Amino acid sequence: MIRPIWLAAASLLVVHAASAGPNEIRKSLCRINNTAQEFNYRVPWLPGQLGGGSGTGWVVKKDRLMTNAHVVSNAKLLTVEKENDPKKYVATVEFIAHDCDLAQLKVEDPDFWKDTKPLDLGPVPEIESSVTVYGYPIGGERMSVTKGIVSRIDFRTYAHSVMDSHLCIQIDAAINPGNSGGPVMQQGKVVGVAFQGLGGADAQNVGYMIPTPVIGHFLKDIEDGHYDRYMDLSIGTFPLLNTAHRRALGLPDDDRGLAVTTVGSASVCAGKLRAGDVLLKIDGLEIQSDGMVQIDGERMQMAEVAERKFKGDKVKFDVWRDKKPVTEEVTFDRAWPYTHQATSYEPPKYVVFGGLLFQPMNRNLIMTYQFVNPRVFHSFAHFIEEEMYKERDEVIVLTALLPDPINTYLEEFREGIVHKVNGTAIRNMKELAAAFAKQADEYVIEFESHGRPLVFQRTDLESARNRIRQRYNVLQEQFLGDEATTEAR
Amino acid sequence: MHRTAFLLALAFLASGIASSAEKLSVVRVNVTTQSWDFHRPWGKRQPLTRRAIGAVLPGNRVLVTADLVANLTYLELENPEGGRKVPASLVAADYEANLALLQTEADSDLLTGAPALQITESGIGDQLSVWQLENNGRLLVTKGPMTTAEISAYPVDGGFLIYRATMQIQGRDSSFTLPVVNNGKLTGILMSYDAQSTNANIIPAPVIQHFLKDVAGGHYAGFPRIGYAFSPTRDPSLRRYAKIPDAVTGGVYITEVLKDSPAAKAGLQKGDVLIRVDDFAVDQDGNFDDAAYGKIPVAHLFNVHHFVGDKVNLQILRAGERKSLDATLEHRAPESYVSDPYIIDRRPRFVIVGGLILQELSRQYLKDFGPDWLRRAPERLIYWDRFQSDLFADGPRKLVFLSRVMPTSATVGYEELNHLLVTKINGVALQSLDDVPKALEKPVDGFHKIEFEEDPKTIYLDAAETQKTERQVQMQYRLPALKFLE
Structure with missing residues (x-):
């Protein structure tokens, strides 16, 4: 049954894709199998459950493959298969960009690259134009082809990280699990990478692809051997549509200008832009009152201008400040540092002390534990807006107690947010681990809005330490990130 | 309608028996309540009628839960057998202790001959009886042992003593509030019942006695709190x-x-x-x-x-x-909180300026999001309410917030704004909604400058245009008033 469908699809293809017919595209396509290990946020010292899945990859340059970040996340072993080759080749992740769901892979075995052909990147396709999606949906062994038209070009949240939005193209071809990472072609060139769809009763025939400006951005970013992540203005804005609002700010009724409402102290714009400014132009492009600019003939959000920048680039603003025009130049000297709202693909950080498990708050933690303390969720949702980062880099939560005589009366501290240890404010996990490692007769841990401290005697801790480690099989008492791990005390 | 006809027929049958039988110490209580709609603060929701059983106390007074009579519009007492009804009024209600005392009109003889219940405390293991009424006026008695006396949550806030008993209470008409009796004496009022666990939570005699003694004192002071x-x-x-x-x-x-x-x-x-x-x-x-x-x-x-x-x-x-x-010891009035724990028998305060609806945060506003308000109400509002003593120890006295916008020609671009904390109007820091009219008297350069805690931080309204469109807003949305600040 496979063969006739395959041919029918192929005959359609010839019309548009003369330069990369189905036999040609096979040279550029592969199936990726990922054996992944998911992290365990409840028992963070455990290596976690094995899982994984499959997706699609394509040859992006002479000896490199491209796919989605979510296809290769948490990978322990990656294998790739070509259509007419029985062999499974081992691949490794060279660069992974969780914020735009793209990854570049290496395959060491030169045999893999025999008779392969890299695909070229095309432009942003026009609305209503046809595109063809290649891949291995639902885990099939043979290549599948679907066809659709470009329905919409818009900014949209990338589901892999949840926190990031970039340019995204909606097509009406079905994109199913397994299609992820596969090329979407037009006129023989890649115009997108299939990456997510809308399922369920809400929508039908809605697929999304990552367009070439985002792919190109990723490829350029990694040219220096390091992925710097997307640059971001990190400011709050408000459209200036209300005429009274415009008049009060001394602006003419010309549908131009976007109000700046918040410039957090961690923003690259801090010290350059202020709340109350009105942005009139970005890099010479007029900003309309709803925050849109005209790029390549398309109306796009102003953020797209920043999206196309790289670390070290500058952006110039024409600003209306205190009813006078000024110009400001902002340098993108760093990516936004606080990414706790994005899904994390790093091993979870934690510290176990006196049988208490301390973990930094992030999306994975929120999804794992059903916290009832509204403060925990509040600090997750408003960490940036309320500039909580001025006091701490990480919100550290006591997530669990490993029951032991030493902590049997401490249940009330579960879900507490750590404030101080022995009088010193704690900014992050490293400081917490250091405070616990410091010799003291007693350890007084204060929690946010908790009227009493948690107190441990050193002698009690010493007698409990090995007991707790053995009883609960705590393989390692802390993990503080990828840098060298130091044991407490 | 079917039910009413049926009851009338029964009343005829019962009238002959009632004259000879001993009169009961309970009375049917028919209550119509109508609460203010905190999400549309200028109006009331549709009226709700409930039937309950009240306990007859000395002095022709009747005890029920306060929950029953919250936001009362009409109250009447009815013979246990059904049929005869007389209007009644509220003597006192305490929504924290969840108790209310009712009385008939002075010249009514509805309760004449009904033996008043004495009040007694109960102990763990006592056999308690819940009294319900059959349609024909006969007493339906359900018995069960008292298992626990503990401090537990009451409907509005805080905790008071409750008795807990295990009993299988049947569904009957007029069961919203039921007397609980021990050895012929009133020992509590049923507050809630869980049919699955067959647990009955009862407002106990000590709380009732405290309430009645306070009422008898003439000036009702409420239950004290230590803080x-x-x-x-x-x-x-x-x-x-x-x-x-x-x-x-x-x-x-x-x-x-x-x-x-x-x-x-x-x-x-x-x-x-x-x-x-x-x-x-x-x-x-x-x-x-x-x-x-x-x-x-x-x-x-x-x-x-x-x-x-x-x-x-x-x-x-x-x-x-x-x-x-x-x-x-003092009682803490709900108005003295930054976010009132309950607003009952009082209208919500609001000011509408140029289509912007300004209100004061209260738990009542949050509860109007429905039974699952903790999930549905805006997270920040819940957070402010929950941690008010911590967050607002130094003011403001009340949290003024923009609940939502009634779109008008003057609010184009502001339609989507909702649930934002208003900090200042025309430079005046707001301590409560009372400060809003004064602040609006002093526009800056012909504009009202409205500042929020959150984005968009600042918006402006044209002062002259706002005044001109006031009537238009009122007509367009058929609002009875543009503010209520009493």
């Missing part, structure tokens, strides 16, 4: 940290003292260890030994043993040293 929070001291490390001497076996660690509360005025401080209240020792969990109910939280001493104005003695340890503090 501190505590942590148990079972943890030996905490006992050592708090310098509790070995000779002291009990005590609780004070974790919070509410501003201006009786505890604060008495000089109680965070970190103190409370070891004794009057003659009662406080144990490590914060309980005292009650003669009737055994170990229950000391809150019961402040709330129920005592009345507003009473003095209580607190024995504490501060850094290991014994001190004696005297507190004068």
Whole structure:
């Protein structure tokens, strides 16, 4: 049954894709199998459950493959298969960009690259134009082809990280699990990478692809051997549509200008832009009152201008400040540092002390534990807006107690947010681990809005330490990130 | 309609029996209530009629739960047999203790001959009876043992003593409030019942007696509160940290003292260890030994043993040293909170300016999001309400917020704004909604400048245009008024 469908699809293809017919595209396509290990946020010292899945990859340059970040996340072993080759080749992740769901892979075995052909990147396709999606949906062994038209070009949240939005193209071809990472072609060139769809009763025939400006951005970013992540203005804005609002700010009724409402102290714009400014132009492009600019003939959000920048680039603003025009130049000297709202693909950080498990708050933690303390969720949702980062880099939560005589009366501290240890404010996990490692007769841990401290005697801790480690099989008492791990005390 | 006809027919049958039979100590209570719609603060929701059973007390008065009569519009009492109804009125209601006292019109003889119930306390193991009425006026008695006396949550806030009994109460008409009887005497009022666990939560005699005594005093003062929070001291490390001497076996660690509360005025401080209240020792969990109910939280001493104005003695340890503090108990009115824990029988306050609806945050507003309001109401509003004593210790007195926008020609671009905390209008920092009209009298350069805690931080309205469009907003949305500030 496979063969006739395959041919029918192929005959359609010839019309548009003369330069990369189905036999040609096979040279550029592969199936990726990922054996992944998911992290365990409840028992963070455990290596976690094995899982994984499959997706699609394509040859992006002479000896490199491209796919989605979510296809290769948490990978322990990656294998790739070509259509007419029985062999499974081992691949490794060279660069992974969780914020735009793209990854570049290496395959060491030169045999893999025999008779392969890299695909070229095309432009942003026009609305209503046809595109063809290649891949291995639902885990099939043979290549599948679907066809659709470009329905919409818009900014949209990338589901892999949840926190990031970039340019995204909606097509009406079905994109199913397994299609992820596969090329979407037009006129023989890649115009997108299939990456997510809308399922369920809400929508039908809605697929999304990552367009070439985002792919190109990723490829350029990694040219220096390091992925710097997307640059971001990190400011709050408000459209200036209300005429009274415009008049009060001394602006003419010309549908131009976007109000700046918040410039957090961690923003690259801090010290350059202020709340109350009105942005009139970005890099010479007029900003309309709803925050849109005209790029390549398309109306796009102003953020797209920043999206196309790289670390070290500058952006110039024409600003209306205190009813006078000024110009400001902002340098993108760093990516936004606080990414706790994005899904994390790093091993979870934690510290176990006196049988208490301390973990930094992030999306994975929120999804794992059903916290009832509204403060925990509040600090997750408003960490940036309320500039909580001025006091701490990480919100550290006591997530669990490993029951032991030493902590049997401490249940009330579960879900507490750590404030101080022995009088010193704690900014992050490293400081917490250091405070616990410091010799003291007693350890007084204060929690946010908790009227009493948690107190441990050193002698009690010493007698409990090995007991707790053995009883609960705590393989390692802390993990503080990828840098060298130091044991407490 | 079918049901009414049926009841009338029964009433004929019953009338002959009732004259000869002994009169019951209960009466049907028919209540119509209508609550204000806090999300459309200018209007009331549709009226709701409920039927309950009231307990007849001396002086031709009837006791029910306050929940039943909240936002009352019409109240009548009805013969147990059904049929005869007379209008009645509310003598007093306490929504915190969930009790209300009713009376008939002066010249009514509806309750004449109905024996008044005496009140008695009950103990664990006592056989309690819940009284319901059949349609024909016969008493339906369900019995079950009292299992627990404990401090538990009441509908609006805080905790008071409850009796808990296990019994299988059947579904009957008029069952919203039911008397609970022990040996022919009233021992409580049924507050809630869970058919699955067959647990009945009962407002107990001590709370009822406190309420009735307070009402009898002429000036109703309410149940007092002390105003501190505590942590148990079972943890030996905490006992050592708090310098509790070995000779002291009990005590609780004070974790919070509410501003201006009786505890604060008495000089109680965070970190103190409370070891004794009057003659009662406080144990490590914060309980005292009650003669009737055994170990229950000391809150019961402040709330129920005592009345507003009473003095209580607190024995504490501060850094290991014994001190004696005297507190004068007060009731805390819901209006004195930053976010009122309940607003019943009162209209919500609001001001509409140029289509922007400004209100004051209250838990009532949050509860109007429905039974799952904790999930559905805006997270920030829940957070402010929950941590108000912490977050707003230094003001403002009330949180003024923009609940939503009624779109008009003047609010183009503002339509989507909702649930934003308003900090200033025309430069005036708002302490409550009362400050809004004054602030609006002084526009800056012809504009009203409205500032929020959150984005978009600042918006403007044309002052002259706002005034001109006022009538238009009122007509367009058929609003009875553009503000209510009493």
